[in-house]
Amino acid sequence: MPTHVMNEALGETRLDKGAQGLIGKPLDRYEGRLKVTGKAPYAYETRHGEGVAYGVVVTAPVAKGKVVSIDTLKAFSSPGVIHVLTGDNLPTNSAQPSGDKPAIGGGQIHFYGQVLALVVADSFEAARHGASLVTVECETREGRYDLDAERPNAKVPPPGNMPPDTARGDFERAFAEAEVKLDETYRTPSQSHSAMEPHAAVAEWQGGQLTVHTSCQLVGDNTRQLAAALGIKPDKVRILTPYIGGGFGGKLGIGPEAVLAAMVAKEIGRPVKVALTRQQVYQVTSRRTDTIQRVRIGATRDGRITAIGHESWCSNMAGDDYFEPIGLSTVFLYAGENRLITHRLAELDVLMASAMRAPGEAVGMLALENAMDEMAEKLGLDPIEFRKRNEPDRNPEDDKPFSSRHLIECMEEGARRFGWSEREARPRARQEGDWLIGIGMAAASRKNLLAQSSAEVRLEPDGRAIVLTDMTDIGTGSYTILAQTAGEMLGLPMDRITVLLGDSALPESSGSGGSFGAASAGSSVYIACEALIERLARKMDCAAEDLTLKDGTAVAGNRQVPLVELLAGEALSAEGTLQPGNATKDHHQASYGAHFCEVAVNAVTGETRVRRMLSVCEAGRILNAKTARSQCLGGMIFGIGTALTEELVIDDRNGLLVNHDLAEYHVPVNADVPQLDVVLLDKVDRLASPMASKGLGELGISGAGAAVTNAIYNACGVRVRDYPATLDKVL
């Protein structure tokens, strides 16, 4: 199989030449219309009618304790109920995504919302009624729900997305000796992914073969996780997830609903559907951790950073080592000889903390970029000027070169477009009636990742192409971008390309996560197409580089042959695999941006309204200007939510999740979001991948919330260091 290891930069490619003119084009998402017209079936909608059974989960009513008894008798005798699974009659002691937590917890209760039973019935209504009849008796124990209280017990976690500690020079000494110092602590609350489509699964067995329709981001991993949970071989499991209503990291692992549906489907010999309710999604799946972040910056009087420290504390359940890589951007964003970045993990009896959009940067940059704003003020410098004075020419952690970096250009372009020069440095300098007006900015950066990915591309005798890979499209535009890539490479218009995704029977891709999907899966399509082009060139008796493919025609020298003729009734197929290599190891790779925000803060009520927002983003080659812009918009809106409203409230007396639905967990709605502007700097980063693009999906959220709170400070002179900046904190 043609495999490309990303060891070095490719030269100019067909994607640069753009014979078909598809790369970068702002094309509509292929599945967008299908989704909004109800024609794209989501997992729960895939199986109807005779024989289908429905499961509803019963969750723990307390956060910490022991199950004394679960009474399922009433549920069993309720009309339509077929089966009730509990920890006592589970066929296998299956595992949840992150390892050793059972899909149904038997004896011990580790968090509020832990699944204790699944009631299965002939209809959803009967299952739901049955679930309401299950009575759980438990002993309640004292739990740990407050990160501040558990901070002294926090431990050094094992390395995850980054090592827990990185250091350079002598931070403490340099900070002590610095001419100007900042030492502030910031807090961010737990957050919920809140994807539109709740977690759901439909499982069906045919003999020993299991098919599960579910909503997940990483088909290959998820297939192996599900197989492991059931104690069967991965090749006995097929996962289908062609349409996904949002993921944001909340669907990176296989969920208990899929494991339970599969188990019970086998037991009762019928297809079983299990969907979590919205409340259960909040209680059962996962959250972004809460954080405490101490940022210290020491600088010379003229604004050169000499010491930068970012120490952080986050939380997870006992036995779960995942920590939010809070200092990810602090590692490389600004210069400074003396550096200290630490991560500590505290145990809480609260649901699992997992990756949520831009894990690390999304919350780490709130603290870092607020601190930079505060420090600029102490120095009497414009915030952009302060950042420019601390632009490193190499990764300040290890002196590796950057593959590409356009942060200053992003800030300058944004400043020009946003009218930054009109900003009053002094807070409370602009007022319109009761409203105080302010503007603020923050840098954005998101580490670039690449993951192994495979795809098959088939050229059919009729001159159509089919792209096959288990890649997912979580709303990001994978279908469209992969079609654009194949179309550009093979010289085919979009309507001659079919893309099949989200099926574990197809070649294993990177999946969607960490903003690596477009570059990784796109590159696999690129590589497969290269192999096809070699074979077409042979048929044309020319070298591949002398072959131009455009509008379904092969052109070499003065010969022009329609592809259909060249294929002569024969299909051609090739698989391509991308593997990360030395190019990523030898260079520091990240995407960059700059956010600008204007807010109005009501001097009487403390209400903040975002009035306008602009983000300038640079992520290498832009593959589709429309889907790229949409990703940035989504991130900016997430940033508004992070800054102003989003907060999972956990009652620190009893560990109950207080706001477990979209009515009480406040994501921004239309009225909260003004006209947003996005400017994409279209560059190429040939060290990043054959696509020459860098990760974009999570760049928009990185730093976005800090631009909002910096604008709040500029408006009213209040520094909110405890997110979100709700009215009570702003007044």
Ligand code: MOS
């Ligand atoms: Mo992302 S948080 O890796 O889906």
